[in-house]
Amino acid sequence: MEARKTVLVTGGAGFIGSHLCIQLVQKYPDYHIINLDNLTYAGNLENLKPIEKAKNYTFIKGDIANAGEVDQLFDKYEVDGVIHLAAESHVDRSIDSPNEFALTNVIGTLNLLNAAKKSWEGKFDQKMFYHVSTDEVYGSLGDTGLFREDTPYDPRSPYSASKASSDHFVRAFYHTYGFPILISNCSNNYGPLQFPEKLIPLVINNILHRKPLPVYGDGTNVRDWLYVLDHVSAMDVILHKGKTGETYNIGGNNEMKNIDLVELLCDICDDELGRPVGDSRKRITFVKDRPGHDKRYAIDAGKIKRELGWEPQTTAELGFKNTVKWYLDNQEWLKRVTSGAYQDYYKKFYGQN
Numbered sequence: 001m002e003a004r005k006t007v008l009v010t011g012g013a014g015f016i017g018s019h020l021c022i023q024l025v026q027k028y029p030d031y032h033i034i035n036l037d038n039l040t041y042a043g044n045l046e047n048l049k050p051i052e053k054a055k056n057y058t059f060i061k062g063d064i065a066n067a068g069e070v071d072q073l074f075d076k077y078e079v080d081g082v083i084h085l086a087a088e089s090h091v092d093r094s095i096d097s098p099n100e101f102a103l104t105n106v107i108g109t110l111n112l113l114n115a116a117k118k119s120w121e122g123k124f125d126q127k128m129f130y131h132v133s134t135d136e137v138y139g140s141l142g143d144t145g146l147f148r149e150d151t152p153y154d155p156r157s158p159y160s161a162s163k164a165s166s167d168h169f170v171r172a173f174y175h176t177y178g179f180p181i182l183i184s185n186c187s188n189n190y191g192p193l194q195f196p197e198k199l200i201p202l203v204i205n206n207i208l209h210r211k212p213l214p215v216y217g218d219g220t221n222v223r224d225w226l227y228v229l230d231h232v233s234a235m236d237v238i239l240h241k242g243k244t245g246e247t248y249n250i251g252g253n254n255e256m257k258n259i260d261l262v263e264l265l266c267d268i269c270d271d272e273l274g275r276p277v278g279d280s281r282k283r284i285t286f287v288k289d290r291p292g293h294d295k296r297y298a299i300d301a302g303k304i305k306r307e308l309g310w311e312p313q314t315t316a317e318l319g320f321k322n323t324v325k326w327y328l329d330n331q332e333w334l335k336r337v338t339s340g341a342y343q344d345y346y347k348k349f350y351g352q353n
């Protein structure tokens with residue numbers, strides 16, 4: 001992407017989106033960053049404090065599933081680039097209520113594509129629609145193998161099915177209309193500001209409160225963990241250097257079994273909290289498995305390294321330590337996001353408060 005003036009980030013009040021907005025606003029003072037977010041349970045304006053008063057930043061509360069609201073935004077602003085992250089993002093919630101995922105992730109994406117296409121007619125060569133997706137669209141790996149950009153899609157949860165569908169629509173716009181797109185498919189992110197429904201912040205929060213640490217099934221499922229700021233730097237590189245129409249896989253080269261990760265978090269937390277060695281591990285509890293639980297995700301991130309020169313910079317040791325420290329230093333943040341509706345969520349999904 002050339003030096004563009006107005007970049008629309010969707011979902012910028014969520015975990016990854018807030019890190020992305022902060023980075024773009026601070027690194028590119030010449031850009032106007034518009035953050036469109038509906039502030040669902042996962043959106044939190046508190047995450048955006050460092051930039052809330054910045055001159056080159058505008059927050060707009062709006063629903064991507066509402067075509068009228070999306071059209072209005074494109075009528076009001078001459079948007080040059082879109083980085084589309086807004087989504088329902090939690091697999092367990094998708095198992096409970098799949099329709100919400102179709103509405104936001106599929107229809108919401110289509111609304112953005114339609115609005116951008118209409119607004120950008122005749123100027124596609126100066127525009128870019130960058131769709132942020134997930135490695136879960138590729139399905140589940142056995143003990144060996146890696147997801148590549150040409151791995152056939154095989155989504156297996158309602159969440160990954162909705163993300164796969166949105167990826168297909170984005171590619172369809174490229175092939176059918178010559179609409180300018182980029183897609184990236186990224187592995188599991190971790191770091192500060194992640195809502196504690198996801199494994200890492202949930203476990204840290206439970207360790208703090210000496211609550212059971214729920215591990216699904218036998219704990220041998222594998223994920224490839226990437227520090228969120230590395231994902232942000234990859235998105236920056238893709239937006240500016242990515243080749244129109246291409247897909248890039250992003251990963252952390254950091255595969256871990258869930259049980260090993262939870263034990264590591266226990267040990268780092270105990271150390272930081274001055275608790276006896278092994279104290280938190282005693283609260284690890286194997287619980288009923290997630291239905292259709294994908295066994296293993298692992299990314300071949302060779303293409304983005306070869307073609308765009310990106311690779312992750314944060315070691316697992318540093319990333320996990322920083323992350324634990326952030327949650328321990330920001331217990332008030334944790335308290336605020338886990339009060340109210342989170343209590344009902346936790347009870348519904350884990351059977352206790």
Ligand code: NAD
Nearest residue numbers: 011013014015016038039040042043063064086087089189
């Ligand atoms: P998140 O759940 O933390 O944030 C999602 C944001 O989208 C929230 O701020 C929410 O308010 C907003 N949103 C939801 N529905 C909306 C709607 N209808 N209109 C406008 N805004 C809406 O998610 P995240 O973990 O930051 O993930 C962001 C994106 O990255 C998602 O598209 C996800 O699929 C993708 N992704 C996430 C990961 C990960 O590990 N978290 C990995 C790969 C890809």
Ligand code: DAU
Nearest residue numbers: 089090091134135136187188197198199214215216221258
């Ligand atoms: O791979 C990228 C995806 O990573 C993103 O597209 C999703 O938006 C993001 O939520 C994440 O999906 P996962 O399902 O892998 O993340 P989650 O943190 O929910 O779970 C990680 C692993 O830990 C998974 O194997 C399920 C397991 N787990 C999770 C929770 C919440 C547990 O064992 N116990 C738990 O309580």
